[in-house]
Amino acid sequence: MTRTSEVRRWAATLTVCLGLFLLAIDLTVLNVAVPDxxxxxxxxxxxxxxxxxxxxxxxxxxxxxxxSLTDRIxxxxxxxxxxxxxxxxxxLGALAQEPxxxxxxxxxMGAGAALLMPATLSIIxxxxxxxxxxxxxxxLWTAVIGVGGLTGPVLGGWLVEHxxxxxxxxxxxxxxxxxxxxxxxxxxxxxAPHTPIDWPSIVLSAAGLLTLVWAFIESPTHGWTSTPVLxxxxxxALLLTGFIVRQHHARFxxxxxxxLRIPSISMGAAALALMSFACFxxxxxxxxxxxxVLGYTPWQAGVRTLPLPAGLVLGAAxxxxxxxxxxxxxxxxxxxxxxxxxxxxxxxxxxxxGYGHLIAFQAVAGAGAGLTVAAATETVMGATPGEQAGxxxxxxxxxxxxxxxxxxxxxxxxxxxxxxxxLSDRLTGTDMPAQLARAATExxxxxHTLAPRLPSPTREHLLTxxxxxxxxxxxxxxxxxxxxxxxxxAAAAYWLPTRPTHLHPQPAAPAQPAALNNL
Numbered sequence: 001m002t003r004t005s006e007v008r009r010w011a012a013t014l015t016v017c018l019g020l021f022l023l024a025i026d027l028t029v030l031n032v033a034v035p036d037x038x039x040x041x042x043x044x045x046x047x048x049x050x051x052x053x054x055x056x057x058x059x060x061x062x063x064x065x066x067x068s069l070t071d072r073i074x075x076x077x078x079x080x081x082x083x084x085x086x087x088x089x090x091x092l093g094a095l096a097q098e099p100x101x102x103x104x105x106x107x108x109m110g111a112g113a114a115l116l117m118p119a120t121l122s123i124i125x126x127x128x129x130x131x132x133x134x135x136x137x138x139x140l141w142t143a144v145i146g147v148g149g150l151t152g153p154v155l156g157g158w159l160v161e162h163x164x165x166x167x168x169x170x171x172x173x174x175x176x177x178x179x180x181x182x183x184x185x186x187x188x189x190x191x192a193p194h195t196p197i198d199w200p201s202i203v204l205s206a207a208g209l210l211t212l213v214w215a216f217i218e219s220p221t222h223g224w225t226s227t228p229v230l231x232x233x234x235x236x237a238l239l240l241t242g243f244i245v246r247q248h249h250a251r252f253x254x255x256x257x258x259x260l261r262i263p264s265i266s267m268g269a270a271a272l273a274l275m276s277f278a279c280f281x282x283x284x285x286x287x288x289x290x291x292x293v294l295g296y297t298p299w300q301a302g303v304r305t306l307p308l309p310a311g312l313v314l315g316a317a318x319x320x321x322x323x324x325x326x327x328x329x330x331x332x333x334x335x336x337x338x339x340x341x342x343x344x345x346x347x348x349x350x351x352x353x354g355y356g357h358l359i360a361f362q363a364v365a366g367a368g369a370g371l372t373v374a375a376a377t378e379t380v381m382g383a384t385p386g387e388q389a390g391x392x393x394x395x396x397x398x399x400x401x402x403x404x405x406x407x408x409x410x411x412x413x414x415x416x417x418x419x420x421x422x423l424s425d426r427l428t429g430t431d432m433p434a435q436l437a438r439a440a441t442e443x444x445x446x447x448h449t450l451a452p453r454l455p456s457p458t459r460e461h462l463l464t465x466x467x468x469x470x471x472x473x474x475x476x477x478x479x480x481x482x483x484x485x486x487x488x489x490a491a492a493a494y495w496l497p498t499r500p501t502h503l504h505p506q507p508a509a510p511a512q513p514a515a516l517n518n519l
Contacts, residue, residue, distance in 0.1 A: 009127045012187045013137050016120040017144045019083055019179040022172060023113045024148025026086070027056055027280075027404065029156040030106075031287040032298040033165035038443070040165065043099035046218055048443075049412050050103045052284065053213065056405040058110030059117065061209035063398040064255060065202035067118035072197070075119045075126070076189045080180045082116025085109075087176035094169035105169070117397045125381055126190045132324070135378055139320050142374040146312040146366075149280070153287055157302025201246050201254035208239030209402060216409035219417070259384070259395070264328075267495045268379035269395050271332050273403035274488040275372050278339065278481035279365060281407030282346065283308065285415055285477050286358060292444045293467050294355060304355055307362035315370020319378075328375040328382075329496040335371030336489035338364060343482030347475050351467040368485075373400075379496070407481075414480065415473040419444055422469035432458055444470055 030037070034048055043051065070078040086109050093105030124141060128134035159167035215232035222229050247253040260266045283305065290301035315335060322331040342365035349357055380396045420441045427437045432454065440446050440462060447466035451459045 008186065012127060013124055013140065015179065015182040015186050016079060016123050017140060018175070018182065019079060019116055020120045020141065021144050021148040022083075022086070022175045022179065023117055024145045025152045025155060026109060026113065026172065027149045028152030028283065029159075029168045030165065031284060032153045032157045032291065032302045033160045033168060034288070035291060036160045036165045036298065037099075037102070041097075041099045041102065043102075044442075047099045047103065049409065051099065051106055053405055053408045053412075054103050054106040055110040055113070056280075056401050056408065057210060057213045058107045059113045059397075059401045059405075061206040061402070062111055062114035062202075063118060063401060064205055064395070066114045067122075067395070067397065069197065070115070070118045070122060071191060074189050074191045075123045076183060076187045079116045079119035079123065079187065080183050082112045082114070082119065083176045083180050083183075085112030085115065087173050088112075090169040090172035090176075094166045109172075114397075117401075121377075121381065121396060123187060123190070125384075127188075131382065134381070135320060135323065138378045138381060139316050139374050142319075142370070142377055143313050143316045146316065146370060146373060147309040151306065151309050153283075153305045154299075154302035157297070157299035160298040196252045198246070198250050198252055198254040201243060201250065204239050204243035204246060205254070208236050208243055209405075211239060212236035213405050213409050216406065216413050219413050224417075255395070262383050263495050263497055264379045264383035265395065267492055268328075268332070268376040268383075269399040271336065271372055271376040271488055271492055272380070272396060273399035274484050275336065275339065275369055275376075276400045276403030277407035277410070278343070278485050279369050279407070280404040281411030281477065282343070282365070282481055284408045285411055285474055286346075286362075288415075288444055289349075289470065289474055290355070290358075292448065293351070293470050295448060304358070305362065307359050308366040311363040311366020311368075312370040312373075313366075315367040315372075316374040317370075318367075319371050319374035322371070323375050323378060327498045328379045329492065329498055331371045331375035332379070332496060333489050333493045335368040335373075335375070336485050336492060338368030338371065340368075340482050340485045340489065342368060343478045343485065346478040347482065349471055349474055349478070351464070351471045353471075411477040411480065415470075415477050416444070418473035418476055419469045422472050423465055426465035426469060427462070430458065430461060432462065440466065 030052055034052075037043060037048070037051065066078070066082075089105050089108035089112060093102055093109070096102045096105055121138075121141060124137045125134065128137050155171070156165075156168050159165075159171065211232050215229050215236060218232070219229050247255050247257050260269075287301055287305065290296045290304055291298070294301075296304065315338075319328075319331040319335075322334075342361050345357070345364065346361045377396055384395075423441045424437075427440070430437075432440075436450050436453070440450055444466075447462050451463055454462060
């Protein structure tokens, strides 16, 4: 391997990481834009959750299917096509005039992201067959997606304050154009042997996941025991059961079950999913707390989430030496336990805690997440055969994105339910007009909007009651997230092998991808 060829490999890696950074930012860039969106388009609370969650939901629901397609149609082609779809959907989102149009645009962006995301990791897998170099490239990949997702609120806050929420869509267009151009120049094309596409599995998996998250998001609006919600949960169970049965009997299954029987893949994927469930759900709740309780502007709130990505970068860097020396189980379990400790900190938040309390939570949570995600990603990809790199990447991405979508849906729904119930109780018997009281309980950001209309004693009572109700909901979500990460740590310590399982042979000397010779 010449010096020039190695530089080209890293240049190609940085190119796919640029597309990945755009994808990651879009996961959270609208989190702090909720007040601006609410003022402009007047969405309901469930519509806000769909705007925030629809991107990750479609990404998670479709990425398994697109991961298998990536290996067949070409990884570079999937990457550039996904970016083009994201850019087109972003244009439509920037021009939207109704909440439903924003939701549709976010869903279409998620479909584009589902096409490009597995391509990023499978391209890296093909570029770096050497375990040590691949470990470094995956650590970079982990840092990029983590920092992108967690600094999304910072960028979103700046764009909202200087322009509007629409700028969060416009910014995607030039970045996508640059990434597509560089990919066509620097990234070698690669693909796996052709096999038939399992269309029934694609439909069953996407429909099942979409239905499941719909049930969680709509539960506070319709009621957890209402007919639509119970029907949706039942339909999701049937669809996902049908998907699993299909994988056992299909000649060319979308998700080969033998892969999931490998502890390194199944437990690594589970760790990614449940860590994402805990952290992305918490990030959604914390950004609402910063604006709805502490009263920060979008930009101020976004900047105050920076300790989380800072901790994540440090955690991902620490996973490299730990994994190389002790295997990936140690950083995965340690990271999960550190994250559990961070949720114990968050659970002690009170209505008067202030921002300082959140700094410790974010720094500790970021370090734990970085350790876990970097090591778990390498565990999954290291155990995946090279010809199924796209599928291995899709398993990694699907579990992460489904975990993120469910984290926002479940924690957001739990917060909304508890906040509404507690605030309604606290406002009962006061002299606050019934219509305003009802509006305050339906949206966690409403009290700050409604307060100026009220006389001083009533205004102070509303704001105090809203802060107390919100922090009670936040405590419940933190305890739930902490329990999830603690149980995941125990499962990982029990089931993960000390050293990763490699199903594909590792070359004794660096192997140069053939396509690089043509660059």
